[in-house]
Amino acid sequence: MASETKVAIKNLYKIFGKNPTGMINHVQNGISKQELLEKYGSVLALNDVNIDIPARGIQVIMGLSGSGKSTLIRHINRLIEPTSGEIIVDGQNVLDMSKTELREFRRHTASMVFQRFALLPHHTIMENVSYGLTIQNVSKQDASERSQQWIDRVGLAGYENYYPNQLSGGMQQRVGLARALATDAEILLMDEAFSALDPLIRTDMQDVLLGLQEELHKTILFITHDLDEALRIGENIAILRDGLVVQKGTPQEIILNPVDKYVTDFIKDINRGRVLRVSSIMESKKLKNGPEIEKNMIIEDALQIISNAEVSEAIVTENGKTIGSVKLGRMITAIARPSEKTGQITNYR
Numbered sequence: 001m002a003s004e005t006k007v008a009i010k011n012l013y014k015i016f017g018k019n020p021t022g023m024i025n026h027v028q029n030g031i032s033k034q035e036l037l038e039k040y041g042s043v044l045a046l047n048d049v050n051i052d053i054p055a056r057g058i059q060v061i062m063g064l065s066g067s068g069k070s071t072l073i074r075h076i077n078r079l080i081e082p083t084s085g086e087i088i089v090d091g092q093n094v095l096d097m098s099k100t101e102l103r104e105f106r107r108h109t110a111s112m113v114f115q116r117f118a119l120l121p122h123h124t125i126m127e128n129v130s131y132g133l134t135i136q137n138v139s140k141q142d143a144s145e146r147s148q149q150w151i152d153r154v155g156l157a158g159y160e161n162y163y164p165n166q167l168s169g170g171m172q173q174r175v176g177l178a179r180a181l182a183t184d185a186e187i188l189l190m191d192e193a194f195s196a197l198d199p200l201i202r203t204d205m206q207d208v209l210l211g212l213q214e215e216l217h218k219t220i221l222f223i224t225h226d227l228d229e230a231l232r233i234g235e236n237i238a239i240l241r242d243g244l245v246v247q248k249g250t251p252q253e254i255i256l257n258p259v260d261k262y263v264t265d266f267i268k269d270i271n272r273g274r275v276l277r278v279s280s281i282m283e284s285k286k287l288k289n290g291p292e293i294e295k296n297m298i299i300e301d302a303l304q305i306i307s308n309a310e311v312s313e314a315i316v317t318e319n320g321k322t323i324g325s326v327k328l329g330r331m332i333t334a335i336a337r338p339s340e341k342t343g344q345i346t347n348y349r
Helices: 020-028 033-040 069-076 099-108 125-135 140-153 169-182 199-216 227-233 251-256 261-267 299-309 328-334
Strands: 005-016 043-054 058-062 084-089 110-113 187-191 219-224 236-241 244-249 292-294 313-318 321-327
Touching: 005 020, 005 069, 005 219, 020 033, 020 043, 033 043, 043 058, 043 069, 043 219, 043 236, 043 244, 058 069, 058 227, 069 084, 069 187, 069 219, 110 169, 125 140, 125 169, 140 169, 169 199, 199 227, 219 227, 227 251, 236 251, 236 261, 244 251, 244 261, 251 261, 292 299, 299 313, 299 328, 321 328
Parallel strands: 058 219, 058 236, 110 187, 187 219, 292 313
Antiparallel strands: 005 043, 005 084, 236 244, 313 321
């Protein structure tokens, strides 16, 4: 059954410059981003973006610098106003909201975690985490209790009375995450939230986010330029180039079937064995004997099981029941690099 859509982005355009609405016709007629800048002095940031973001899941938006990903996320809570299009949240167009409705939307529905932390430097960690609750007019005692809960959850117990500049970058981002979670917003907007962190700290923060998500089931829109990060945390991924969505899909779909050379270049150095799962290459044929592999196991682990059993085929299971089989040859082919000519490898779906 298809997942419920929490946020629907429809025909979204954003053009910076004079007469942006008038520029849409040029874009729709095929003018390039560079040509629009050179001829009309206008910058095409988003070009007819359409993305359905499932409820209670992590949607990743990724692309190189200048692709429009950070501009896109700022449209969800209208930090940036679009040139044209719709953003539907729970059936309501955010772009039709009054100032009062938008203020309540930002207070209660959508919280944001920024790349550079955006903490209040002269306020303690407790005061920073409580900030959104204070805006919601939550009582001081209740705000303190709720904030303490999230400070504890992100591993900062004992730092309540510290100030942001007394904490490391990773600890500051934990404060930002706790502040966003404290308001109990249904939607988390995370704009390159971990990209300013050192690699080991970034991985640690990814673990924190994934651990919390297993319990909280928020709708998360996560912006990143890092494919490893996108593949690790994203249930669905959309790749942007020059403001245009060039491919959408699950990590499995994008790795197995990159649509063009741009996407192929993104994924060419990825260790596919650590991303692709057995379910993406399994066959419906059922075996009577052989080692058993759970369908969501990554191929790297599945290869180890088949190798240890010294066989060329294994049984694929789901919740203890046999649902198909997988061959060693298909695993090896699946983790090979995409063809340089087509940008694709065999479609196993």
